[in-house]
Amino acid sequence: MTxxxxxxHLLGIKELIPEDISLIFQVADNFKExxxxxxxxxxSLRDVTVANLFFENSTRTKLSFELAEKRLxxxxxxxxxxxxxxxxxxxxVDTVNNILAMKVDMIVLRHPNPGAAKFLSERVDSKIIxxxxxxxxxxxxxxxxxxxxxxxxxxxxNKKVVIVGDILHSRVALSNIFCLQKLGAKVSVCGPPTLxxxxxxxxxxxxxxxxxxxxQWCDVAMMLRIQLExxxxxxxxxxxxxxxxxEYAMQYGLTKKLLDKVNKDIIxxxxxxxxxxxxxxxxxxxxxxxxxxxxxxxxxxxxMAVLYLLAGxxx
Amino acid sequence: xxxxxxxESDQFNLVIKRLCCELIExxxxxxxxxxxxxxxxxxFLANRIHQILTEHYKLDVKNGTIDATFFRDDFRRNExxxxxxxTKLDFALEGKRVILIxxxxxxxxxxxxxxxxxxxxxxxxxxxxxxxIDRQFGRHVPIQPDYTGLKVxxxxxxxxxxxxxESDGKDKVILFTS
Numbered sequence: 330m331t332x333x334x335x336x337x338h339l340l341g342i343k344e345l346i347p348e349d350i351s352l353i354f355q356v357a358d359n360f361k362e363x364x365x366x367x368x369x370x371x372x373s374l375r376d377v378t379v380a381n382l383f384f385e386n387s388t389r390t391k392l393s394f395e396l397a398e399k400r401l402x403x404x405x406x407x408x409x410x411x412x413x414x415x416x417x418x419x420x421x422v423d424t425v426n427n428i429l430a431m432k433v434d435m436i437v438l439r440h441p442n443p444g445a446a447k448f449l450s451e452r453v454d455s456k457i458i459x460x461x462x463x464x465x466x467x468x469x470x471x472x473x474x475x476x477x478x479x480x481x482x483x484x485x486x487n488k489k490v491v492i493v494g495d496i497l498h499s500r501v502a503l504s505n506i507f508c509l510q511k512l513g514a515k516v517s518v519c520g521p522p523t524l525x526x527x528x529x530x531x532x533x534x535x536x537x538x539x540x541x542x543x544x545q546w547c548d549v550a551m552m553l554r555i556q557l558e559x560x561x562x563x564x565x566x567x568x569x570x571x572x573x574x575x576e577y578a579m580q581y582g583l584t585k586k587l588l589d590k591v592n593k594d595i596i597x598x599x600x601x602x603x604x605x606x607x608x609x610x611x612x613x614x615x616x617x618x619x620x621x622x623x624x625x626x627x628x629x630x631x632x633m634a635v636l637y638l639l640a641g642x643x644x
Numbered sequence: 645x646x647x648x649x650x651x652e653s654d655q656f657n658l659v660i661k662r663l664c665c666e667l668i669e670x671x672x673x674x675x676x677x678x679x680x681x682x683x684x685x686x687x688f689l690a691n692r693i694h695q696i697l698t699e700h701y702k703l704d705v706k707n708g709t710i711d712a713t714f715f716r717d718d719f720r721r722n723e724x725x726x727x728x729x730x731t732k733l734d735f736a737l738e739g740k741r742v743i744l745i746x747x748x749x750x751x752x753x754x755x756x757x758x759x760x761x762x763x764x765x766x767x768x769x770x771x772x773x774x775x776x777i778d779r780q781f782g783r784h785v786p787i788q789p790d791y792t793g794l795k796v797x798x799x800x801x802x803x804x805x806x807x808x809x810e811s812d813g814k815d816k817v818i819l820f821t822s
Contacts (some may be wrong), residue, residue, distance in 0.1 A: 333724055352727070359711065359728040367736075368764040371714035637714075641725025 334638045338450045338457040341466035342507035350511060354476055356634035357627070364400060364629055374403035377640050380433045382425065383460070384410040384440045389601050389625065390460050390470070394437050397632035403640075406433070421445065422452050429455055435640060438462070456639050464498050470600050471504035473631040475512055477624045478549055481596055486513035491543040493519045493581060494553035494608050497526050497570075501600045502553060506532055519543040520581060523570040540581050544591045551598045552583055552609045578607050585612040596620055650804075651777075651794060651817035659793040660689070663774060664696045666791050667743065674705045676769070677741040682758045683711040683729035686746035688808040689776055693745065708733035712757035731761070738766030743791075747806040749775040752787035777804050777817060 335349050342350075363371055379398045383391055391407075398405045408428065425436065435456045438446050443465035450457040461467040479485050490509050496502045496518045509516050510533065517535035518525060525536055537543045544550060555577065571577050583597065597609070597619045605611045613619060651659065671677040674697070681690025687709045694707040713728035744758055755773060762768070776793035782800070796819065798804065803820040807813075 356728060359713075359730060362731055363714070363764075366764050367766075370764075372760070373714045373719050376720070638725050641720060642723065 334641070337639070337642075338446070338459075339468050339635055339639060340446045340450060340457065340459050342468045342471050342504045342511070343466070345468075345511070347511045350472065350475070350508065353472055353631065353634045353638065354479060356637060357476055357630040360400075360633040360637070361627070361630040364626075364633075370400055370402060372402045373637055374398070374401040374640055377401075377434045378404040378406070378432060379435045379437060379636070380406050380408060380428050381437045381460075382408045382428070382439070384421075384438075384445075385461070387439055387461070389628070390439065390467075393625070393628040394458075394460060394469075394632050397629050397636055400629070401633055401636055403435075403636070406431075421449065425449060425453050425455075429453055435636070458635060458639065461500055463500065464503075465500050466504045466507075467500040467600075468504050468508075469628070469632055469635060470501050471508035472635070473624055473628045474501075474505055474551065474598060474600070475508045475514075476631055477598065477620055477627050478514075478596070479512075480623070480627065481620060482548070485509065488514045488549060489517070489547045490514050490549040490551060491517045491519050491537075491547040492551045492553060493540060493543065493583070495524045495556055495570075496520055496529065496553070497524045498556045499553050505551065506534055517543060517546065521571050521577070540583070541587060541591065544587065544593070544595060547595060549596050549598060550583060551600075553600065554602060555604055555607055557604075574607055582606070582608055582610060583613050584610040585616070588613060588616075588618065594618075598624060601625070646821045648819045648821070649816055650796060650819050653815045656815040656817065659776070660692055661696060663776075663791055663793055664693055664701070667693070667697070667774070668701060668703075670772075671741065671743075674703050676739070677743065678706040678708065678735060678737070679743045679745055680733070680762065681707070681709045682744065682746040682754065683709055683713075683731070685748075685806065688810055689747050689774075689806075690745040691810075692808075693774075706735050708735065710758055710761050712754060712761045715757040715760040717753060717757065733765055736766045737762060737768045739769050740766075741770045741772070742768040743772050743774055745774045747775065748777045748779060748804050749773070749787070749789055750779040750782045750804075751784040753784055755787050756785050776806055779804060 335346050336344055381394055395405055437458045437460050439460040441463050443463035445462045446457050446459035459468055475485050482488060492502050506516050519537045519540055597613055599609055599621050603609055603614055679690055681687035690707055694705055697703045697705045709732045711729040711731045713726050719726055772790040774791040775789045778789055778792045778795045779798045780795055801822050805818045807816050809815050
């Protein structure tokens with residue numbers, strides 16, 4: 330196993346090589362053991378200051394990053410755009426440079442614009458971790474998803490994964506496609522034609538519009554959240570890409586009835602937050618086949634591993 | 645690079661047996677004593693000692709492994725990040741007498757980190773250090789072993805390598821001089 334990490338920032342899964350991902354998983358294994366100890370903290374990042382810059386709402390990712398940073402003994406400052414000078418018209422680079430002037434070593438950035446993390450990495454002298462940039466990538470989510478599949482099945486290679494739902498607006502879908510393919514899994518997407526981007530087949534991904542067929546094929550069903558905030562304002566329930574939420578739930582919602590009909594040992598994942606009764610029914614989300622809560626636990630270990638590896642170089 | 649074998653297989657095993665006898669002398673039935681091997685290379689010695697104590701002397705001894713990587717003081721001082729090894733400790737250390745085991749003691753920094761790592765699992769009553777090779781006069785911190793297999797006098801340019809049958813095919817200790 331190599332101990333070289335090929336990148337200085339974590340901007341997206343696309344830039345990583347498979348060896349980087351294996352290294353992150355290997356280190357995450359050790360952190361998973363650490364966070365299950367009675368004393369869950371290690372001092373590795375005690376001289377590192379991390380700024381969590383969230384220009385978009387987030388609960389779980391922000392908490393998960395903050396917990397990971399604190400478990401590594403880093404100093405943490407939090408920033409969210411709703412309560413900041415961004416409202417007064419300050420640009421992203423200016424905001425970040427002001428924060429860096431306070432001697433911050435790493436930045437965790439969530440931003441509504443695709444490419445924001447890359448833009449920043451080229452302009453400021455700090456290590457950047459992308460925590461979601463618009464509809465582009467969400468690398469740590471994809472890493473924790475693949476890590477959870479690896480934990481369940483032992484390996485990701487040759488596993489069949491279907492990503493169901495709003496592929497068009499989903500950074501989780503894009504990062505997962507890159508990550509799963511780099512680890513040797515087969516990926517297909519399923520959803521209403523309006524929510525599947527045209528170019529998706531160029532990523533070597535199968536497309537199906539029938540959820541039952543997709544479930545027959547797969548080992549893992551990754552349900553995505555219907556992003557109501559990105560659906561536009563037309564139609565009922567603010568939905569513009571499909572007639573109604575009820576129709577979506579009937580066609581593409583994962584229910585116990587459907588899973589029983591397929592009668593296969595499929596594991597069910599969801600990046601959260603869940604719209605219960607829309608993309609996934611409550612009895613599936615809370616069933617033994619669902620690994621949604623271990624995804625959340627693994628999220629902390631994966632983020633600790635990423636922070637640890639990126640901070641680990643001599644300056 | 646010149647190499648010299650300083651401990652051959654027969655002698656090597658004799659030394660380990662002697663270390664086990666010293667442990668029994670001080671810890672009797674091992675009721676409140678546990679042994680912990682330090683990753684990555686100390687675990688071979690800990691396993692060997694554990695094997696002798698349980699199989700030959702029929703003692704019930706708990707054996708764990710600890711990785712000190714996250715507690716090292718040279719993190720962010722190398723070109724590459726330090727890659728951790730696994731920690732396996734399925735018993736609490738609260739109130740126990742702990743024998744910390746490593747193959748080579750040199751600067752003492754690994755042992756310092758190991759003791760920090762150990763504290764996450766409780767407050768031991770007492771901690772002792774057992775090493776196979778003590779490279780004297782190279783210490784950076786005030787740490788001394790309680791049980792020593794062999795003391796060697798070395799200079800900074802030299803390197804001591806302990807090889808194990810389990811991983812390297814033969815039990816021996818080699819001194820490299822560049």
